[in-house]
Amino acid sequence: MIVPLNRAIPWPVSRVLTIEETVHLDGLLAALGERYDEAFQKCQVVRLEGPGTVADAAHQLIVAAAEFRQASEERAHATRSGERTSTAPAWNSSTEKMNDELDAFIEMARAMIAVD
Known part of the structure; x- marks a missing residue:
């Protein structure tokens, strides 16, 4: 999701998105939400049934994914509204952390x- 979202949400904002670009972005954000929900469910299973170290890693992964999702939505909002700030709000750090x-x-x- 990182690459398609990065392409759909130009940064820094240089212009208002077209209607087609906005529709495409909305589709990507919906897909991100679906993938996050699926990952959350799978991470919860790992946290409940997996060994402690893997459960901890699953928890850290889903927290990072939630931060990425939020940063994506913030960046999309800024782009849609034409905010011409010089930095991407939490995008880069959340992307790196999730990876x-x-x-x-x-x-x-x-x-x-x-081991098994």
């Missing part, structure tokens, strides 16, 4: 699978 947490979760899960 880092995803990598940590994958490594933790791989280590657990390798």
Whole structure:
């Protein structure tokens, strides 16, 4: 979702989005919401049934994903309203954090699978 959203939400804002761009962005944000909901459910299963270290990694991943989702919505709102600020509100840091947490979760899960 990072790459398509980054393309759909130009930063810094240089112009108002067209109607077509806004419709496309709304579709991406809806897809992000659906993927977040699915990831949340799966992370909850891991937190309930998985070993402690993997459960902790799943929790950190879903927190980071929630921050990314919020930052995406904030950036989309700023772009839609034509706010010409010089920095992307929390976008870069939330994107990096989510990627880092995803990598940590994958490594933790791989280590657990390798042990079994």
